[in-house]
Amino acid sequence: MIFYLLAALVIIFLIGYFIFKKPFIKHSPDLGQQEKYRLLLEQHVHFYQQLKPEDQQRFVLKVEEFLQNTRIEGVGLELEDLDCVLIAASALIPIFGFKEWKYPQLSNVILYPDTFNNDFKFEGGNREIAGLVGSGFMNGQMILSRAALRKGFSASAGKENTAVHEFVHLLDKEDGATDGLPEHLLPDGFSRPWLKLVHEEIRKIENGKSDIDPYAMTNEAEFFAVAAEYFFEKPEKLKQKHPQLYEMLSRIFMQEPAD
Missing domain, CATH: 3.40.390.10 (Collagenase (Catalytic Domain))
Structure with missing residues (x-):
């Protein structure tokens, strides 16, 4: 009897979780939202700055589509619009030459404040991982360091962009x-x-x-x-x-x- 009661409680909890959990940015097309994306891209994403106007518009629409269909979660930090736009830009840059390409194996991106270790801890020593495409029980997920994400789009990035690197791995994995x-x-x-x-x-x-x-x-x-x-x-x-x-x-x- 107790077993069936516990099973019923677990089912009720799961139903409630999936009804009330809210993915980050899930809305209908919004010109105000698109303008926000456009401003952030103009300020922070060199790849976008170099595109022709018609391609810039397509990039903005793709950013919006990515954010509508991919859950982005912050762990140990409060997500900002800039974080989400940079993650979307990182995903789109490698596939922008393919008009219809998406990432079918990606369900969500987890953003940590900084580098992390093999146990997915972002505090303490031995933290050398800045980005990771999940496998096994982490399949469908990507973990990124906010510090590395933002550095990849900064003037000091040089030839490096951790988030683009991880999305290329995901593309390779397809x-x-x-x-x-x-x-x-x-x-x-x-x-x-x-x-x-x-x-x-x-x-x-x-x-x-x-x-x-x-x-x-x-x-x-x-x-x-x-x-x-x-x-x-x-x-x-x-x-x-x-x-x-x-x-x-x-x-x-x-x-x-x-x-």
């Missing part, structure tokens, strides 16, 4: 494996040349003959994400120093940010 070989994005016959180029570039990093972040040497998946950061943050520099890599990434992402 073919079933986070392996640095986005087969669903590569044109036919380009998988082998891409891997050959990746290994050549990794050898250059190992020999101190490349300005690509050494973290790219970790494996092919990290190389892809690190190179994508460089591609979107400093495209002119990448095109000048690594023309073959730039050309291949422009084919993968269907974008020419240097132009």
